[in-house]
Structures are given as structure tokens and as C-alpha cells.
Amino acid sequence: FLTFEGDLKWDHMDLTYRVMNYSPDLDRAVIDDAFKRAFKVWSDVTPLTFTQIYSGEADIMIMFGSREHGDGYPFDGKDGLLAHAFPPGRGIQGDAHFDDDELWTLGTGLVVKTRHGNANGADCHFPFVFEGRSYSQCITEGRTDGLPWCATTASYDRDKKYGFCPSELLYTNGGNSDGAPCVFPFVFDGTSYNACTTDGRSDSYRWCATTANFDQDKKYGFCPNRDTAVIGGNSQGDPCVFPFTFLGQSYSACTSQGRQDGKLWCATTSNYDTDKKWGFCPDRGYSIFLVAAHEFGHSLGLDHSSVREALMYPMYSYVQDFQLDPDDVRGIQYLYGEQPWCSQEWDPMVLGWPQPHALPCIGSGRGSGPEPTAPVPAPTEEPQPLPTEAGSTSTTEEEEETPAPTAEPIPVDPSRDACVENNFDAITEINGELHFFKDGKYWTLSSFWDSGIQGAFSIADAWPGLPAVIDAAFQDVLTKRVFFFAGRQFWVFSGKSVLGPRGIEKLGIGKEAGRISGALQRGRGKVLLFSGESYWRLDVKVQRVDKGYPRATDDIFTGVPLDAHNVFLYQDKYHFCRGSFYWRMTPRYQVDRVGYVKYDILQCP
């Protein structure tokens, strides 16, 4: 990471931001939410807080604009430059600007949020069926008032769920009319207008009067973009007009004719040849959340990073499940420090537990958090049975006996690096070594031998008969038998024999459980099995779950993600993983560490 020259940073942690105007591409609620989430990316890993204000001077002023928009650093039309921001300081410093010649979306195409109707503001569902016909854009069919609408489920005919699409006939943004709709025709400068116009403005924003006469009433608002609005060209925001004529030919859809770059475009009047009015058709657009999170990094004092995966890398790329890269975390924590709960001063009784979505402490080494006092063994609630001998379990007619693994697995693909995996199907400790399972392969890590990550090994070689993807595994501490779970099936490997697959209903786990996400050994002969937001206690000897289960995970495992993908015991502590991160919990049920599976447990470089 890089910071700006002189380590420019804010001298206070409670920052304010104000959204000066909104892009017509998205509903303002969607934009507000995206900015809020983008700030949260940074507040999750620092003591910084962000508060939106609606008047006056905020630390970070946010605006949309195009071309030259007042700061001497013009944007360049569609694509190319997307946004820029200034490092911390007074005045324009800290401000973030977004190029409104881009199509702003959430990264995967138009987001058409509805108003009114009966769908509580849900997004349009494209395509949708109305009277047997399929539509991929808002329509005015079925109405006499010209208001565009869409269904919010796949079939209006079946579900009758609908809402109205953005339209100047429904509302306006900004201006001085409190969102009133346009009035057509309206008079401006002596001329009558029947549609939104950019006349009278230098910033290309489309506007209309909200009374019949602007010259007289001076009431106006900005027009929201319809879903058919073009981007860029010389008609930004105007809807495509179909059919249109181009070089004498008629076109009823967007076309790439006339261009070498393959981009789709349309005319915004019925005849391009005579009017030369055009723009690009909507594409996936750029995620306002991702771009804002990047720009706010600048607003906080981060310069561009040369780490490709980092948010602060200067090029845009869309990622669906965004997670802040460690490089970004190190950068921002270099400037502002860590979350209070990462520090030794953190007192959970005062500040509360970290939220499950919170990101880890990886900074100056203060991140390990308060260590527990002497470990307390997990209490067992019932007398424990004596151990059974390995392989003593009987085989039923549905069980197959197959050879068990050899003692020393042979790496099948040493080049396949565990460190490139983003997450694992299952993680568990077997014979004192952590095992990381993923797509038919597994790696081992021994804390005793300090030999680093070993593998990748083949699951099929080690435990023949298992599916490539397993959900969870655990080793019974008494018998050393290893239980594997995949879907609603489980297998038990003991010595050279395997029992299974059998359904988990045989363990007494009902249909309310989907996949088993992990297991925690609890004393002798008892294991907690996790699924969804519940857990069951398994009596390993009798292979049945105890009465009184399932119980809610949140009841005692407070502060860990309830949608953990892996749950396992390691070095006497409970580990709950979600995405790239793990939450470590002491036997006293205190979360004492949140970190990266890859960097903190696997010790990846």
C-alpha cells in the first residue's frame, strides 16, 4: 500500500459525509446504501466512524458530475476515468467525485427499483411475463397514463406483483420541487417543451419544470433516467427511440453497426441520419459501491496500491463478494490504527463483542486481542462412556467395507498451493495435524513439526469412497475414528475399514438440517455438530444425538458468525470460519481473535 506524501490523514475519527447530488441512473436510496456500505468497508477495520449529514460542510463532500465539473480535473465521457477523490484536508480535500457519464449500477447491469405498486419497492424482475408476452424492460402496456411499470417477479400474470419504474412522469430528483413530477408541456425561455431537456444547463443534466411555466414559477427538478436511457454519446439520459434510421436502414434494437469497438448504441430520435442524436445502450455498468469504497480510501489518505487484488489498485474490476484485501487493511490501519476490540484496551463488557461481519485485526501485532487466563476444559454434562475399540462398529446391509488410507499420504500435486484457495470445504484436526479439504484434495499443517503446509494429497487415495466435496469432519478423540459428512450423508473410517455412507437421520438429526458445517469435540465421546444456526450434541459411542437438541448456536457461541462455513477445534479453541476469516473462541466462549485463515492459520506469505 501507499499513503499520500506526508501521510496526509484526518485529525479526527468521527468523519462526516454529504451527498451533494445523485446520479439519475439509480434510486437515491440505492446510492445512499452503496455509500454507507463503502464507508463501512473502512470503519470495520479502523476506529473511524462516518455520519451522513444533509446540510453544511462535511469532511467528505460527494458529487456526481461529468466532463469539467468544477475542479480542473475533467472526466472523459463513458468508460476511461470513473471517479477521483482528494486526500484528507479542508475544502475540496477529502471530496469524492463520480463521472456521471458512466452507467452506475451495482456492477451487474441496470438496477430498476420500483416505487408505489404493490411490491414494497422491490427491483424489477427482467424478463417478466405480462399477458403471455415476455418483457425485458419497463413497459407502458396495460396503462393509459403512460407510466412505465414492471413486474417484480418472473410473471405478472401469475403473481400480480408490480411497481412503477423511474420516470419523470412519476417524480423528479433535486431541484426545488420536493420530487414533484414534470408537467408537460412546460414553457422555458419562451419555448414550449414536451420532454426533459438539457437546455439552459452546461452540465448535461436533464431537467423539467414542475409547473406549466418555468419562466413564471421557477419550479424545476431533475429527471430520473428511464431504464432505456442511453449513456454518454450526445444524448446522455435520453431514451432510445425504436425504430430508428441509420444509414438508410431501420433498427428496432440497439446495434453495433457503424462502430469498430462492438459497443451497442441507439439513436435517441427516430432518424440518426438527420438528427445525429445517439448514445450507448445500457451495459453492466460500474458498481457504485466498489468505486466509492476505492475513492473513499483516497479520501482517508490511501494512494494507489500496486497489489492487483487490493481495493486501492487503480483499475476497476467487478467482484461479487467483496472483501478488503490485507494490503488495504494494513494501509488504513497504518494511518488510523485498528478497531478498538483489536487492542489490549478492548473491554467487551464496555464496548461489546465484535460483530460477526467485522474484519480482522492485522496490523501492528496488537491484533491478537486479550488472551484468556488458564484454559477451562469444556464441561461435560453427563458421565462419559468408556472408549470403544477401533473398528468395532457393526456393518449394516447398507454399509460398505472398503480399505482405509495408508499411513503416509503421497502428495499428488505439490504445485497446487493451499494459499491460493479462498476458502475450504472442511477443516479439522486429525492425528494432531490440521487438515484442509477442498475439491477432492487436502493439505495438512502440523503445529508440532513446523514443516509448513504439506500436500496437496488426494482425498480418494486417503479415504476411498468419499465424495470430492465434504462438508465437515472430525476425529473421535477416544477411538481415533474419523467421521466425514457430505450433504446429509456421513462415513466413519476406522483402521482399515469404512462404514457408510449412511444418512444423518440415523444419528437423529432431522430434516431441518442441511449440510453439517463443522464439529467441535467436547470432552470424551461427545461432539457438537453444527448446521445452519443450530447445533446437536452427538454421543459418538451410540452414534445418536442427545435429547434436547438442536439448540441455537447463538445461545452460547455469541459473537461468531451464525452462517459459518467451517467449525473446528484447534489447539483447544473453537474456530468458526466465514469467507476468508475465522473467529476464534476460548472454552469460556470469548471471541479472542478474528483473523485470516490463510495468513494466520496456514501462515501463507
Added chain:
Amino acid sequence: PLQSKPQAVVTFPGELVSGLSDLELAESYLLRFGYTTAAEARTSSKHVSLAKALRKMQKQLGLEETGELDARTLEAMRAPRCGVPDVGT
């Protein structure tokens, strides 16, 4: 369908990015994002200053440092990005 005649290419009015050669694109990109300065470009030979700036840019953006205006470098220059300079203020 196959085109029966060569496609006509038109110049669309109002389109800002038009007609820049690869070299012109590279020069404006390197200048805009801080990899070279107008003074540097004036004082050294064009080829040397371009190669030096390209290496600087390729290193910063994690590309192979060829010092050449290769396809990957051009692709990076055409990619959508943040307007804050990569080097300098």
C-alpha cells in the same frame, strides 16, 4: 450472419475518445497518471523517455516490465480506472 459488404464506420458526434493512435494514447496516459512529465518528454529522446515511463508504469501496475507498448500494456491503458495519478501528486 456474415456481412455481405464492409461495415461502414462513422464518427459519432460528441465521442471524446476518438482517433488517438496507440502511441498518442500511451503518451497521454503516462503523462496524466504521473509516469512522465512534460519536461522529461522534452529533455530526453522520445524513445528513451517512453520506454522508461512504460517500465515505471508496468512495474506499478504489476505488468511484465518490457518497456514496450505491448498488448497487455495497451489493454491496461484502456481499462476503466480511477482518475487519481499513480505517481506524484
